[in-house]
Amino acid sequence: MKVSVLDIQGKETGREVELSESVFGIEPNDHVIYLDVKQHLANKRQGTHKAKERAEIVGSTRKIKKQKGTGTARAGSIKSPIFKGGGRVFGPRPRDYHFKLNKKMKRLARRSALSQKMKSEALIIVEDFNFDKPRTKDYLNVLDNLNIRSKKSLLVLDESNKNVYLSSRNLKTAKAVTVSELNTYNILNSNVLLISEGKLEELQNNLNK
Known part of the structure; x- marks a missing residue:
């Protein structure tokens, strides 16, 4: 053509x-x-995205409230993903x-x-x-x-x-x-x-x- x-x-x-x-x-x-x-x-x-998971959060490891009698679900750590400031569940990690x-x-x-x-x-x-x-x-x-x-x-x-x-x-x-x-x-x-x-x-x- x-x-x-x-x-x-x-x-x-x-x-x-x-x-x-x-x-x-x-x-x-x-x-x-x-x-x-x-x-x-x-x-x-770039693949440099990163979020902290539960094990990487800096915080106290003490039990934040007693196991029974509170009327709410049991909670063992302030670093739990269900709390504000806690770790992210299966967050992004650096990858190529x-x-x-x-x-x-x-x-x-x-x-x-x-x-x-x-x-x-x-x-x-x-x-x-x-x-x-x-x-x-x-x-x-x-x-x-x-x-x-x-x-x-x-x-x-x-x-x-x-x-x-x-x-x-x-x-x-x-x-x-x-x-x-x-x-x-x-x-x-x-x-x-x-x-x-x-x-x-x-x-x-x-x-x-």
Whole structure:
């Protein structure tokens, strides 16, 4: 399939690029997408949550009232979970949420996400560009020219385009990543995906391995 290349003014350059059917034209695998997104979010968790249980509470161990004759349930310790300030029953403990997903599944998930963007016409190929210096206003002008300023966008650019990256970093609805940083979650979390013309071949080669 062929797609026109746009410049940063939002106009067609007259050039077209060939998109790989095996990357942008497959039937999306929803379950693999779910697993990849789940792994991405799980691996970002610190897992440092902790609540004190009964044995870890600092407090007196004396029996707080007599066993019988009070008209209420017996109670042996102020550290019991039923009292305010007592320990928590089966509270959270530090744990590692990381889990592995093989490379073939991760590549399939990214291809599925890219195919979804292609089907929903939320994919734009832009010619390679750079700025003389980091300036958020310049990047906003590019988004205005492409009529996507009000949408959440993701730009896949070259590692050398540091000024473009810095110009977009201050925007909540815009994100710029390199091909190696591109993941399924970022693709799905954007309304519009922008791919620089020069990195398209590398992206397709990586996902066709």
